[in-house]
Structure formats: structure tokens, C-alpha cells
Amino acid sequence: MKRSPQQNYRATFVHSAKPYAAAGFTFVELVAVIVLISILAAIAAPRFFDLKDDAEAAALQALAGSFSAGVAIGKAQWIANGNSANSVTAVDQRVIIDGVGFNVNRFGWLDSTTLKESQDLTVTxxxxxxxxxxxxxxxxxxxxxxIAEDFESRRKAKYAVRVVEGSTSDRCRYELVVRAAQSPENAEFYFDYEMTTGRVTVNLPEGL
Structure with a gap:
């Protein structure tokens, strides 16, 4: 019996569709692909985090450098005004930098900005x-x-600010918030500002 053109087309289509429908991953192949992806992710993840830590370290060091330069300008202006650690007057407890008035401690280092009736010149x-x-x-x-230490405040901030009290001198600590859930006491990325010497010291995780 002779087939019509429509019947020939239908038969050809059905015949050619069968191999296509059978194509795809077997269960074993799918498992193998998942295992391979997991292995590659395990290898790449540490390298990714290393690169991220390097970037965080560079950002922290750059900011610490800018901060150090700023407080040094304040100290230089304080000295230029004729002050020293042994001869500071109430009038010279402030310096002006770019139009902003800063309180200074008895060693000439920037302390705060809020004008107070009784300025504390101590470093403790x-x-x-x-x-x-x-x-x-x-x-x-x-x-x-x-300056808050709760998780939500730390999560929204880039830096957390706190005081590290000392017997002879306090330090301002500026922590780069890498892990918001981490306790401030366990911070790894931060720089300290010494109130007696004005020294700015960067702290990074071991290996960076």
C-alpha cells in the first residue's frame, strides 16, 4: 500500500525522535559529575578565601595609612602652635584641620571633636x-x-570602633568587620591608635 506524503513525514519524525528521547545522563554519570564539581569546589574555595583576605588586608592597610597621616598633621599643627608635652595650656587643647576642631591630649595627639567644658588631657x-x-x-x-557590639550593628558596618584600656595609655581600635558574628575580642583585621605616642599599628591574621 502506497503511503501519503503526510504518513511518510510522520513516520520519519517518529523514527528520528526515538534516539533523541533516549539521550541524557544516567544516574551513575550524574553522581560522577556532582562528585567532580564538589572536588573542584573544595580545591577552589580556600584559594578564593585567600584572595578575599588579601584584599581585606590591603584595604585595611590603606585606611590605616590615611588615618596615620591625618593624626600626624594634627600633631604637627599642635607643635607649630608652640606646644609640647610639658607645656600645654587650656587654649591650646584644640587644633583645626580642614575646618574641624579636634581636642588633643597632653601629648598633642587627636583625642575627639566634641567641645567639652572640662577637657580631659589624660590618655586613660x-x-x-x-x-x-x-x-x-x-x-x-x-x-x-x-561603636555597638551587637551582631546587627556589626553586620551593617564596615568598621567597628572600641577602646582598649591600658594602665598607662588607652588605644583606639578600629576593626575591619570581616565576620560580624565574631566577638570584637577575637578580631583579626584591625589597627590600633596609641594615645600616648600616636603610633598606628596594623594587625592581620598570621600568614598575611
């Missing part, structure tokens, strides 16, 4: 807010920061 009475004021006004574009 620093507060987190004092440290935050220096951070926010000495930098041209200060990153978002917080």
Missing part, C-alpha cells in the same frame, strides 16, 4: 565615642562604622 579616659569622632573626621571618606 578615652571612650569609644571619642575614638569614633577622630575616625569620622580625620578621614576624607570614612567608611560606615559603629
Amino acid at each position: 579616659g578615652q571612650t569609644a565615642r571619642d575614638c569614633q569622632e577622630v575616625f569620622e573626621y580625620i578621614l576624607q571618606n570614612p567608611p560606615r562604622n559603629t
Whole structure:
């Protein structure tokens, strides 16, 4: 019996579709692909985090450098005004940098910005807010920061600010918030600002 053109087309289509429908991964092949992807991810993940840590370290060091330069300008202006650690007057407890007035301690280092009736010239009475004021006004574009230590505040901030109290001198600590859930006491990326010497010291995880 002779087939019509429509019947020939239908038969050809059905015949050619059968091999296509059978194509695809078997269960074993699918498992093998998943295992391979997992192995590659396990190899690549540490390298990715290493690169991320390197980038964080570079950003922290750059910001610490800018901060250090800023407080050094304040100290230089304080000295230029005729002050020294042994002869500071109430009038010379402030310096002006780019139109912003900074309080200085008895060693000439920037302490805070809020004008107070009774200025504390000591280096052991620093507060987190004092440290935050220096951070926010000495930098041209200060990153978002917080003095709160709860998870939500740390999650929203780029830097966390706190005071590390010392027997002879306090330090302002500026932590780059890499892991918001991490306790501030266990921070790995940060720089400290010494209130007696003005020294800025960067701390990074071992190996960076």
C-alpha cells in the first residue's frame, strides 16, 4: 500500500525522535559529575578565601595609612602652635584641620571633636565615642562604622570602633568587620591608635 506524503513525514519524525528521547545522563554519570564539581569546589574555595583576605588586608592597610597621616598633621599643627608635652595650656587643647576642631591630649595627639567644658588631657579616659569622632573626621571618606557590639550593628558596618584600656595609655581600635558574628575580642583585621605616642599599628591574621 502506497503511503501519503503526510504518513511518510510522520513516520520519519517518529523514527528520528526515538534516539533523541533516549539521550541524557544516567544516574551513575550524574553522581560522577556532582562528585567532580564538589572536588573542584573544595580545591577552589580556600584559594578564593585567600584572595578575599588579601584584599581585606590591603584595604585595611590603606585606611590605616590615611588615618596615620591625618593624626600626624594634627600633631604637627599642635607643635607649630608652640606646644609640647610639658607645656600645654587650656587654649591650646584644640587644633583645626580642614575646618574641624579636634581636642588633643597632653601629648598633642587627636583625642575627639566634641567641645567639652572640662577637657580631659589624660590618655586613660578615652571612650569609644571619642575614638569614633577622630575616625569620622580625620578621614576624607570614612567608611560606615559603629561603636555597638551587637551582631546587627556589626553586620551593617564596615568598621567597628572600641577602646582598649591600658594602665598607662588607652588605644583606639578600629576593626575591619570581616565576620560580624565574631566577638570584637577575637578580631583579626584591625589597627590600633596609641594615645600616648600616636603610633598606628596594623594587625592581620598570621600568614598575611
